[in-house]
Amino acid sequence: MEMQKLRRRRLKGSPIFPKKMYAFVIPAFILFLTFWIFPVFQLFYYSFTNFNGINYHFDFIGFKNYFTLFHQGTLINSIKNTLIYTVLIVVGSNVLGLAVAMALNMKLKGKTFFRTCTFLPALFSAIVVGFIWSYVYMPDKGMIASLLELIGMDGSRFNVLGDFTWALYAIAAVEIWKSFGTTMIIYLAGLQTVDESLLEAGKIDGCTEWQLIRKIKLPLISSTITINVVLSVIAGLKAFDYAFIMTNGGPGKATNTLMYTIYKIAFNEQMMGKASAFSVVSFIVIILITISMLIFMNKREVEL
Amino acid sequence: MKFKKLCALSVAGAMILSALAGCGSSPSSDTNSTASQDSSAASDQKTAIVTMMVSGTEQPNDFETQILPKLVKEKYPNLHLEVTKLPDEQYYTALKTRLASGECPDMILVQPKYAGSNSVLGLAKAGYLAPLDDLSVLEKVGKAGTDPFTYEGKVYGVPEGVAILGTYYNKDIFKKCGITAEPKNWTEFLDVCKKLKAAGVQPIVMGDKDSYVMQFGLYQIAANQIYPKNKQFDDQLTTGKTKFTDKDTWDKVLSMYKTLYDNGYIEKNSLGLSAQQAIQKFVDGEAAMTFDGSFNATALNAKGAKDFERGYFPMPGNDVDQPIYGAVAMGAGPAIYANSKHIAECKQILEYWLDGESDLWKAFADSGRVVVAYGYGSDQTNPLFKPFVDLYAQNRSFYWCNQGWPAGTENEMEAQFGSMIGGQGTKVADITKAMQAKFDELTAG
CATH class of the missing domain: 3.40.190.10 (Periplasmic binding protein-like II)
Structure with missing residues (x-):
């Protein structure tokens, strides 16, 4: 009797969330469609035109934009730079963040103070950080160059932002410096969920400190690792701020990331069509990377 | 309960209204009210509201946003000039959207030849600008000044001054x-x-x-x-x-x-x-x-x-x-939107502004924002710039390649x-x- 009642109720819809409630989604849904989904589809449309952002009498030019992108090598260069940058960010900010989180999870005097210090860089805006660091990296008179002089090395030879090989690593280092605090906080939250009794049991069984980390802590925070890695991957693939603020994509094209190149093509060269094509390609690249990442990470989580 | 409902309804209504107002308001409808208040005591003559959009950073006692509208109003009481000044990047974006939606201000700032996304040639080619060939101030500006603003034999902008x-x-x-x-x-x-x-x-x-x-x-x-x-x-x-x-x-x-x-x-x-x-x-x-x-x-x-x-x-x-x-x-300068309803008024303003001797021109030259090349102020340029202005006067100078x-x-x-x-x-x-x-x-x- 009770079961029947329940079934009937389910057929009618839940009393807490009646079907007509869906109507309330419509306004938000319309806004979402007009300001988000529709423009994204327009991007595909514009990528087949030679639209310049001003003149609406544009022509359809088929796949020409895509062909030029592959021919010119801009695409390959940008993808390469972005991938290097992403790998650096993911490894750097996660390893550093995890290490600091573990250190700050111990019983330590002034723990809160250190936690605050580590998180401090994350509170500045990218513009401020980029500006400060361009003075840290400044040749001759910057902070690092002066320190090098102080220990008797030739500081005038230190010029990372002007160096074709090092510029990308230099701006990645800044991003790591800014972001590892956030990563650390998430790891810290994860580590605090690890049950103390498991660690004690491990210790009684004679685990070394490394074994405790490897066999107990890491498996238990694997979902935190996934979140952090995915967040850093997204941040890395979206890299624009520091390439724009600190190096202007230079020297040469050494720090042209995907997003920076799109910006340059769209707003400097005013080739909205080509920029749209570039965005479409980046979209596909990013989707592919994210999907393979998620599949890999989910498998890992289960294994751990 | 009823009271609560009423409150919620009125708040929602207010929100929707304000959202709609934000979307739909064209600059003229907003300003109509203030303008009519201004000239309430004045004659029945219709006040024309001319809008203008320029790029740059607003400064205290800014020339474009404060001095220009004030002096225009003094000279032509029934002309009400409204100036918006936006930082460069925002200006480009605003200009593009407003051109695309057909709601462009009557006057805009354009750059010579192909420079920037507000380049005079780009905009003229797309048919967005009104020709200015009948302006008498063009003679004072000279061919060197108008050449970079000429598209298919017609002049579409007036440089405010020179940059070195x-x-x-x-x-x-x-x-x-x-x-x-x-x-x-x-x-x-x-x-x-x-x-x-x-x-x-x-x-x-x-x-x-x-x-x-x-x-x-x-x-x-x-x-x-x-x-x-x-x-x-x-x-x-x-x-x-x-x-x-x-x-x-x-x-x-x-x-x-x-x-x-x-x-x-x-x-x-x-x-x-x-x-x-x-x-x-x-x-x-x-x-x-x-x-x-x-x-x-x-x-x-x-x-x-x-x-x-x-x-x-x-x-x-x-x-x-x-x-x-x-x-x-040549520096950037004003141009007139082709579909503006106030082309004649805009031209009136430009004639007054750029004639090289009016009060407005003097205020403009004194603002020191640009190096003026003719009329009042050109004889008292910053001594640093003197050699360049001389070269320019002797026709021994060229525009910037880009x-x-x-x-x-x-x-x-x-x-x-x-x-x-x-x-x-x-x-x-x-x-x-x-x-x-x-x-x-x-x-x-």
Whole structure:
């Protein structure tokens, strides 16, 4: 009797969330469609035109934009730079963040103070950080160059932002410096969920400190690792701020990331069509990377 | 309960209304009310509301947003000018959207030739601008001023003044190193650099990390090496008659500029210095010269670690037996939107503003925002700019190269030049080739 009642109720819809409630989604849904989904589809449309952002009498030019992108090598260069940058960010900010989180999870005097210090860089805006660091990296008179002089090395030879090989690593280092605090906080939250009794049991069984980390802590925070890695991957693939603020994509094209190149093509060269094509390609690249990442990470989580 | 419902309803209603108002309000409907209040006591004559949008940063007692509307109102009581000033990037975005939606302000700021996304040629080609050929002030502006604003024989904008590229130098260091006269040709210029370097002074500092500063030096050389020989060089690029790869044109300009890097005359770490840091170094007396524009005069004259007297001369990119030319370009200026309902009123304002003698012109010249080239104020320019204004008056100056190119060509030049001085194995020929390829790509679109 009770079961029947329940079934009937389910057929009618839940009393807490009646079907007509869906109507309330419509306004938000319309806004979402007009300001988000529709423009994204327009991007595909514009990528087949030679639209310049001003003149609406544009022509359809088929796949020409895509062909030029592959021919010119801009695409390959940008993808390469972005991938290097992403790998650096993911490894750097996660390893550093995890290490600091573990250190700050111990019983330590002034723990809160250190936690605050580590998180401090994350509170500045990218513009401020980029500006400060361009003075840290400044040749001759910057902070690092002066320190090098102080220990008797030739500081005038230190010029990372002007160096074709090092510029990308230099701006990645800044991003790591800014972001590892956030990563650390998430790891810290994860580590605090690890049950103390498991660690004690491990210790009684004679685990070394490394074994405790490897066999107990890491498996238990694997979902935190996934979140952090995915967040850093997204941040890395979206890299624009520091390439724009600190190096202007230079020297040469050494720090042209995907997003920076799109910006340059769209707003400097005013080739909205080509920029749209570039965005479409980046979209596909990013989707592919994210999907393979998620599949890999989910498998890992289960294994751990 | 009922009360709560009523409250919620009214709040929701207010929100929807305000959202709608935000979307739908055109500038004129907003301002109608204030304007009618202004002239409530005045005659029944209809007040025309003219809107204008310009780019830049608003300053205290700003010329465009405060002085201009006030003086226009004084002269023409039934003209109400509304000026919006937006930072560059926002201005471009706002302009594009408003043009696309057909709600463009009556007057907008345009840049000469192909410069920027508000380039006069780009906008005129798309049919967004009204021709201004019947303006009488055009005669005062002169052909040199109107040429960069001409598309298919019609003038579509009026330059407000000129902007200069030159070489700022430290007079004290020059004196100390025994350099008495400003160099007058390329050989003398190299000589000066050599003397400075021998005396242990860094001759030139540039902030090439902000690669746009490369244009400051290169365009001065181009004004001496390319345009005196062929005034039409940039126009002929479009027809294919000239090419960046032509011998003794850009290859010469680029290799001349490269000499300064090869000999260490320009600071060797320049690729790691920002434009601002370079200015700081110059102001602190750590380098004798820097290439920069009239638009940065305030920053370059600011007090630094050392006090010294500044000089400003056109970089002599000319050969020994050739006269010197300056890189003096037309600045941006107002243009009128083709579908404006107030074209006649706009023209009235421009006639008054740019006539070289009116109160409005005087206020404009005194604001010191641009270097005015005619009428009141042109005789009392900043003494630093005097040599350039003289060159301009003698018709011995040329516009900045990028104004003649579709935007983006100069970025390619900068990136490639950076690769060359950064030791990436890029050759001069590679740069000219890349510039030509970019130019072709941009003009084809």
